[in-house]
Amino acid sequence: MVSTAQDTAISTPKGPNPNKAVFGGKNALGKNHQQSILNVLRMACADALKQPDFVLRLQEIKRRFYERDFDGIFLESANLPVYTAQYVPRRALCYYEVFTSPEMQKILHSHPQIYCLGAGSGSELVGISAACCNALSGPDMHIKANPIIVHSQDYTNWEPILDSLASAIRYKWNLSNEHIEYKFSIGDLLHISSDIEQQISSADLVTAMFVFNELFADKANAMNFVKTIVKFLRPGAHFLLVDSAGSFSRIKVGNKNYMSYMFFDSLTQVFEPIVSDNFRWFRHAAGLDYPLSIENMRYFIRLYRRK
Template identity: 35%
Template sequence: MDDKRAAEAKKVFGYSADQYILNVVKESCQRALALPSFTGTLQTIKSHFYDRNYDAVFQNPDHLPVYTARYAPSRALCYYHMFLQHPVLLKTLEGGPSNILCIGSGAGSELVGIAAAMVHANPIPKTKKKKTTASTTDEKKKKSSKDKKSADGIEGQEEQDDKGKEVLKDGKDTTLGLENLAMSSTTSMAEAGVEGGAGAGAEVEAGEAKTPVTKKKPKSDKHQVKLVMQDYVDWTPILEPMEQIVRTRMHLGPERLQCETEVGNVLDLSDSLLDRIAAADLITFMFVLNELFQDKKRTMLLVARVVAAMPKGAHMLVVDSAGSFSNLKVGERTYMMYMLLDHLKDLEIVYQDDATWYRCPPGLTYPLKLENMRHFVRIYRKL
């Protein structure tokens, strides 16, 4: 990342981008954090996770704001740094319009993390000051030229007056002398730009006023990222206020970031979702595939159809737990989830890490404890 981008990002984030991101999440979740039932609801959610009863977690609307307040902060930070770390991901946020489809992203972690990365990829456009149509130097030159021409005209007229007087004095061809005086005076006035008693400056200025002036329009950032957040329950009450806060705090207008939602069970793979996949430059599965693999047959069919529908050159980002939650039992053997994905023939591995940590920097403040995350990362490209 170059110094200019870093400087522009600092104008938005201040001394700490990580703390700024946490403040955005906190502002979005302040009502949930103030709920008297928050602690009890969170314990219920954790119990359902332990039992891998994901429907019980997400199909209760009362759980959703509590889930976001608890799990969105650390993940948003992780995704933010992930996009900055990998050029292939950052490239989707710059250089031209792009579509990003995030599967299972209702809680808003992708929205906050990717939007924060956009601040680096697309600095805030500066409004250029309007340039004057003529410089002070040019105006001075014009004025000097006008004065000189006027002076020359007066001197020429005085010379002709003297000649006329001499002709009259000598008594030689008085009529010719007067005609010469008239012709000389007219010529001098024309050279000085005087017509009908108007000054040279008035004529030139009138001409300038009639000349159309072309003003350069300030360059605008025409780049747009369309972020589609898909989930199988309706997270609109969470995402809409969060989106407004993100736009305000990170200076991302609709001309730069377009947000849409898609509600439905991804395992059903509707025609609408297939169309979005076919138009996507990047598809993300972040901390969602291990939930989907509770139904191994349908999830493998889903992955195969997603890969088939992806346009050539598009990328897929898969992030999930590096622990036993990502284990898949096939027959008598147990595999990590990414091992099955790695063998899909139409995907090329661009980046892989079987186990890495995202550790929250010290000194950050948030109403709840921030969790470090051990996860695997895969970035694939469609061949």
């Protein structure tokens, strides 16, 4: 559970599934890991998918995306369940792939505190939780240890959505509070508060996944975000940057265009690159069962360690 919020439009079972055995590590995901992730989302988004105005509301969300009117999407609470049902599946599948890489599994094995920026819709929560099933497998999977903490941050209240996703995860995969703990807080990355600074400084891993480019609607505040990561990420901690590999990531400064990751790449005295790839495709498996179409994704990835 992320919270005790009751006024959510999505109803899911609370807690682990009493008909299942104890947590089974990577076996919790079954034979088809991608389908297992979609089954969690189908459960969590069941009420949203049945809304009579789902298609009309989704069309309005797409229109506002085209106009880059993000507040018009995310400050309307009725849009949030529809957004999650439509857009989270492909990203959750992609993020699962990212977090099952050897470099990310090594971090998860250390039972880190993860601070996920701009992560209210739940893609990180679902993808990381699925990857944790892999990381918590093996001979020491039942040894008592501090739980992995996934702290989702966003600028509007996604708590009911995250609560529903967390409940579905615990029910489907039998992940308990001993394995993983979920937190959520509200904060604005364009006007960074002392709480955001404190969360960055205490995290073992900070993620910015498909959020950094959106900050460049205000270049001055976007650069302040870069400065904040540099200043408050502690030595030895990691910063994961993932975003579109297309033109959306090109930022114009003066008369030149730069890919957004170049702002962090240039800070060689601060960051050690662990993973650096300018172009990746995530292609989902064929034959997956979900009520809505799922698109493939093209993205870049950077994993830095703070020196």
